Amino acid sequence: MDRLAFLPPYLFSALDAAKRRRLAEGADIVDLGIGDPDQATPRVLVDTMIGALENGRNHRYPAQKGSLAFRGAVAAYMADRFGVAVDADTQVLALIGSKEGLGHLPLAFVCEGDNTLVPDLGYPVYGQATLLAGGDPRPFPLRADKGFLPDRRALESVTDARTRLVFLNYPHNPTGAVVGADFWNDMRDWAAGTGAVLVNDAAYLEVTLDGSRPVSMLAGADLAKERVIELHSLSKMFNMTGWRVGFAVGNAEVIGRLARVKESMDSGVFGAVQETAAFALGSRRQGLLAGVMGVYARRREVMLAALGKAGYEVFPGGATFYVWGKVPAGQTSMDFCRRALAEIDLVVTPGNGFGPGGEGWFRISLTAPDAAVAEGARRLEGWS
Ligand SMILES: Cc1ncc(COP(=O)(O)O)c(C=O)c1O
Incomplete structure (x- = not known):
């Protein structure tokens, strides 16, 4: 094959x-x-990186799941920005950009004959990564007359016992569609009854042009029970597309499975990049984001x-x-x-x-x- x-x-x-x-x-x-x-990339982040390069510890293999400092900065960001409490040890994972996490996720959940649900229209990686894992990506429509939001019945019609992952992406590339807390509550309720893992690609969560602040899918979730994962990216937040850094947050079992796949694939994010990313997510974040956006x-x-x-x-x-x-x-x-x-x-x-x-x-x-x-x-x- x-x-x-x-x-x-x-x-x-x-x-x-x-x-x-x-x-x-x-x-x-x-x-x-x-x-x-x-x-x-903002000057202060480049300067932070230059300092981090001088640190010999960063020249060695990085902490694979992310350094404690990086994962702590992610947990603090999730709490401060979205009111979401995550355990830095078990519910956070560093990614080499969100694309890397999206690409590896099907390998952690999809066997031959399994399927995933992917938005039509959407970022092509969800379907391609499913195919590479041997699965069947099933499209569900997003249409202009519904504001490019999924229709529950259309989702149900393509879901079955072998549906392992449901990919969503809000704010949505390419349409810019945004959803609120009610939408996420409904989607999480629905997904809980399917046995599938609900995934939100949150690469654009901070890319707003009018000062609005879209919510995280995880706000209000019970991460101990709900099999949900959200993938974030520093690429667009801080003009860092070339640096390759992002993170996954969510249910510990789901995060743990992705981490196990990554153990066989990569050795983590360069330590100096993690150090800079942790700084970017910290107390200077709002000012940096305002400048970038x-x-x-x-x-x-x-x-x-x-x-x-x-x-x-x-x-x-x-x-x-x-x-x-x-x-x-x-x-x-x-x-x-x-x-x-x-x-x-x-x-x-x-x-x-x-x-x-x-x-x-x-x-x-x-x-x-x-x-x-x-x-x-x-x-x-x-x-x-
Ligand atoms: C919807 C979406 N998700 C994920 C990514 C990947 O971003 P990165 O891997 O740089 O975090 C992109 C990049 O364009 C994107 O448009």
């Missing part, structure tokens, strides 16, 4: 090739495709104003640094993005890259310099 053969084909190869061609021809491309912050609000305004003038419909998401726009009638997502590249040298992401449910939409990332976002907005406004 060739597991790689199960992976879906990469949808964007033709679009990527067209972009490379235009760049080689010297075109002035505005790239609002990928969600990777353009801003540098501050740039996106004005970029979003500029983009929304241009899209509004040009008559585009935009989903009013409450978080993430993406704008989720509707493709004009009569075109597919891919047609629209190909035309944007060919006619106005603008790269945006076709919605169907996040699953069939994203067809008819496109995603604009605000993680490019102000001037690039403004230029992209200008081009879209003047285009027909």
Whole structure:
């Protein structure tokens, strides 16, 4: 059996090739495709890292589950920010970015013939990691008329005794949809009756542009009983995508199983990165977050104003640094993005890259310099 053969084909190869061609021809491309912050990591974190590099203890293999200092900082953050009490020893695990945890989670729970539930539309890693573990990812729809929230009946119709993991992602990439405490209480109640582990990918939980503060799935959970896990990331919080650090928090049995998989796969997060991450989550956190997120609000305004003038419909998401726009009638997502590249040298992401449910939409990332976002907005406004 060739597991790689199960992976879906990469949808964007033709679009990527067209972009490379235009760049080689010297075109002035505005790239609002990928969600990777353009801003540098805050100076105080770089300085903390430089200090941590001087510490010889950090040159050795790191504490695999995360240093006590890192896990303590995570526990303090969860308590302070979300009112969630976690035991730093058994309910917290350092990750090499949240993607690493998401990628390994199915190996801890899924055997051949088992299935997981994955949002259509959503981040493709949940389904791909399930396939690599030998499982069957079952999509459940997220639709615009429901605010990109799952429908309980649709979820129930794909759940059975072999459903091991249910993946959710709020705040949601790519739509920016946000949920509140009632939603999480309902979902946790439902999941408890299924025997499956409920997973929230919380990579964008701190990426808000209007000062709002979305809640954690774990608020109000009984972590001793409920099989729930939430994966967090410092990537987008502090412009640290290249540093590779995040963490999982949740039920000790679930965390323990993921830790056992990781024991065979990696040797933890570089100690100096853990030291810096612990600092970032501490008392300076609010100021750092305000500085990082501050740039996106004005970029979003500029983009929304241009899209509004040009008559585009935009989903009013409450978080993430993406704008989720509707493709004009009569075109597919891919047609629209190909035309944007060919006619106005603008790269945006076709919605169907996040699953069939994203067809008819496109995603604009605000993680490019102000001037690039403004230029992209200008081009879209003047285009027909
Ligand atoms: C929804 C979602 N989850 C997880 C990740 C992975 O983030 P990281 O591995 O940098 O923590 C991303 C990255 O873009 C994402 O969009």
